[in-house]
Amino acid sequence: MYQILKTSHSHFAWLALAFVALAVIMAFVARMNKKSWSKSDFKFALFGLIAAHIQFLMGLILYFISPMGLDNLSGATMKDSVGRLFALEHPLMNIIAIALITIGYSKAKKLLNTDRASKTVMIYYGIGLILILSRIPWSSWLA
Ligand code: HEM
Numbered sequence: 001m002y003q004i005l006k007t008s009h010s011h012f013a014w015l016a017l018a019f020v021a022l023a024v025i026m027a028f029v030a031r032m033n034k035k036s037w038s039k040s041d042f043k044f045a046l047f048g049l050i051a052a053h054i055q056f057l058m059g060l061i062l063y064f065i066s067p068m069g070l071d072n073l074s075g076a077t078m079k080d081s082v083g084r085l086f087a088l089e090h091p092l093m094n095i096i097a098i099a100l101i102t103i104g105y106s107k108a109k110k111l112l113n114t115d116r117a118s119k120t121v122m123i124y125y126g127i128g129l130i131l132i133l134s135r136i137p138w139s140s141w142l143a
């Protein structure tokens, strides 16, 4: 169970990053062209949201079963940058990021067919993406 989830969370991370980034790019393009977001453009925001939620769910379970997660949360871990990243910074930062993406999605959904829909997605998903990228365990992921 642990190995399967760990591998899935590791591989699905590519997809989640790609879908969130695609939503930001499409929202940015719409802003540049001063186009309002219709229901079909909004699919990009929905796919980004779903990918982020699936990744979140896998990460949340991992946090409780991984030896790098809650198990490793202690005072000594706080002095070790790799331990702190997995046990604290990565989970906490990603929860904040996915909350922002979810808030952005629900705000934008109410603004469909106005130019504020794409602006809202661009800002909320954009900040979320930056937060996610700031706390990816790059060295173990790409190793
Ligand atoms: C612990 C896990 C999860 C939590 C806490 C969670 C939480 C939420 C919340 C709070 C919203 C509300 C957004 C709004 O106001 O419209 C939402 C929407 C949504 N979630 Fe999740 N979610 C989780 C897992 C998932 C998973 C695994 C999927 C996909 C397989 C998913 C797909 C969706 C979709 C499609 C919506 C948008 C519904 C809409 O169009 O309004 N979520 N989720």
Ligand code: HEM
Pocket: 006, 009, 010, 013, 016, 017, 052, 055, 056, 058, 059, 060, 062, 063, 066, 067, 068, 069, 086, 090, 091, 092, 094, 095, 132, 136, 137, 140, 141
């Ligand atoms: C979009 C959001 C997220 C992305 C892109 C992401 C990505 C990653 C990546 C790339 C790894 C490294 C995998 C490896 O070394 O091969 C990882 C590990 C991990 N993630 Fe996430 N993650 C996200 C959200 C979360 C959340 C919300 C939690 C917990 C609440 C979480 C908990 C963990 C844990 C505990 C590990 C370490 C697993 C282990 O090596 O035992 N992640 N994540």
